[in-house]
Amino acid sequence: MDQLGLDEIERLIGAADAGDDELRGTISDLGAARVARLLVEEIVFRADPANVHRTFDVVLELTGTQPLSYVFQVRPDGRIEHSEGTSENAVHVITYDIADLVRDVFGTVRTPRPVRRAIRSRFEESHDAAADRGLLESVLYSQRATAAVLSGVDAPAPDLGHLSARYLSDKWGGLHWFTPHYEWHLAGRRHERLRILDIGVGGFEGRDTGGGSMLMWRRYFPRAVIFGMDIFDKSGLDQPRIKTLRGDQNDEEWLDRVATEHGPFDIVIDDGSHVNEHVRTSFGVLFEKHLRPGGIYVIEDMWTSYCPGYGGDDAAEAGPATSVGLIKQLVDALHHEEHHVAAGVADGGVASWVTGLSVYRNLAFISKGVNIDGGIPRFIPRRGLA
Numbered sequence: 098m099d100q101l102g103l104d105e106i107e108r109l110i111g112a113a114d115a116g117d118d119e120l121r122g123t124i125s126d127l128g129a130a131r132v133a134r135l136l137v138e139e140i141v142f143r144a145d146p147a148n149v150h151r152t153f154d155v156v157l158e159l160t161g162t163q164p165l166s167y168v169f170q171v172r173p174d175g176r177i178e179h180s181e182g183t184s185e186n187a188v189h190v191i192t193y194d195i196a197d198l199v200r201d202v203f204g205t206v207r208t209p210r211p212v213r214r215a216i217r218s219r220f221e222e223s224h225d226a227a228a229d230r231g232l233l234e235s236v237l238y239s240q241r242a243t244a245a246v247l248s249g250v251d252a253p254a255p256d257l258g259h260l261s262a263r264y265l266s267d268k269w270g271g272l273h274w275f276t277p278h279y280e281w282h283l284a285g286r287r288h289e290r291l292r293i294l295d296i297g298v299g300g301f302e303g304r305d306t307g308g309g310s311m312l313m314w315r316r317y318f319p320r321a322v323i324f325g326m327d328i329f330d331k332s333g334l335d336q337p338r339i340k341t342l343r344g345d346q347n348d349e350e351w352l353d354r355v356a357t358e359h360g361p362f363d364i365v366i367d368d369g370s371h372v373n374e375h376v377r378t379s380f381g382v383l384f385e386k387h388l389r390p391g392g393i394y395v396i397e398d399m400w401t402s403y404c405p406g407y408g409g410d411d412a413a414e415a416g417p418a419t420s421v422g423l424i425k426q427l428v429d430a431l432h433h434e435e436h437h438v439a440a441g442v443a444d445g446g447v448a449s450w451v452t453g454l455s456v457y458r459n460l461a462f463i464s465k466g467v468n469i470d471g472g473i474p475r476f477i478p479r480r481g482l483a
């Protein structure tokens with residue numbers, strides 16, 4: 098049975114907030130079993146690591162469609178395996194209407210979760226006197242197993258610093274301390290349906306190494322799809338809500354083509370080569386044409402502006418060809434209607450789309466919106482009082 102594609106996942110996420118008929122119609126169109134598999138995978142992806150002394154089985158039964166049943170095996174190494182079927186040894190059986198589970202995993206309406214599901218304890222049947230500790234302690238461990246599974250439905254994402262460490266991104270703790278800035282700018286958008294372009298997957302040449310930031314964004318934005326772009330083939334990291342794209346961020350034609358196919362994006366993060374020319378090329382291709390109004394473009398590692406090995410300048414003031422130079426030009430662009438040369442006429446182009454800049458050390462957030470409001474009226478004198 099094939100997996101849901103990105104477009105289908107986006108459709109399901111959209112339907113999660115729709116009325117019951119539309120949601121059930123979407124589940125039926127996509128195939129209940131394919132939807133269920135996505136839900137189970139998403140729950141396991143999001144779940145907190147469990148702390149149990151032996152493997153416990155937890156069963157999920159879905160109703161509202163043909164009967165579907167899945168087993169979560171919660172293991173002492175903290176991992177959760179999943180498979181179709183049922184288990185005689187389940188400590189708990191969770192029953193959910195499939196539409197309600199879609200709402201709880203991908204929707205934005207925050208009803209108290211226990212309202213929508215039934216949980217039956219089967220602890221006594223599954224109690225393993227030989228493997229278990231005392232009866233009461235084992236009951237408590239089995240609860241941990243079920244809590245770990247349900248955390249994949251209920252638990253809000255930990256903060257980005259925690260996620261950066263969990264998934265081995267370098268955005269917090271040692272090399273960089275970026276995540277509080279990301280939280281400041283992005284937390285309000287966590288439950289939106291987003292398309293994120295993450296330039297730079299990490300992990301060097303390996304097909305399935307790196308990807309820390311893509312995983313971090315997948316966990317942080319529960320309704321987003323993430324495109325990870327890299328010069329190396331990273332297709333081993335493709336998974337639900339994550340698609341990798343192989344190419345050079347300095348290749349204008351390729352960049353424009355893939356952005357036309359997969360955009361427009363709501364958030365673009367340039368954590369790629371950090372070569373100044375590349376940073377400027379990607380911004381030039383993506384910001385005006387492929388970032389949605391209301392979107393944010395992020396540039397990391399601007400220290401390379403001061404590093405000749407990356408095309409930067411060996412000076413205290415970064416020149417116009419650098420990424421810091423780009424930011425300085427954008428400060429002027431932001432004020433394009435105030436330039437005395439333009440006399441209140443919009444320059445058009447990038448300038449009319451830059452609505453804000455937030456610059457931190459090695460990190461810049463460029464907000465996109467409509468930057469045309471006429472500027473300071475002409476009747477206001479253009480010289481100050483002597």
Ligand SMILES: C[S@@+](CC[C@H](N)C(=O)[O-])C[C@H]1O[C@@H](n2cnc3c(N)ncnc32)[C@H](O)[C@@H]1O
Binds near residue numbers: 296307308368370
């Ligand atoms: C710093 S790592 C990305 C780390 C990742 N974003 C994270 O936070 O976990 C930079 C990545 O950019 C990729 N890269 C280097 N040059 C590139 C280019 N010209 N175009 C696209 N990606 C490039 C590298 O292969 C590397 O995987």
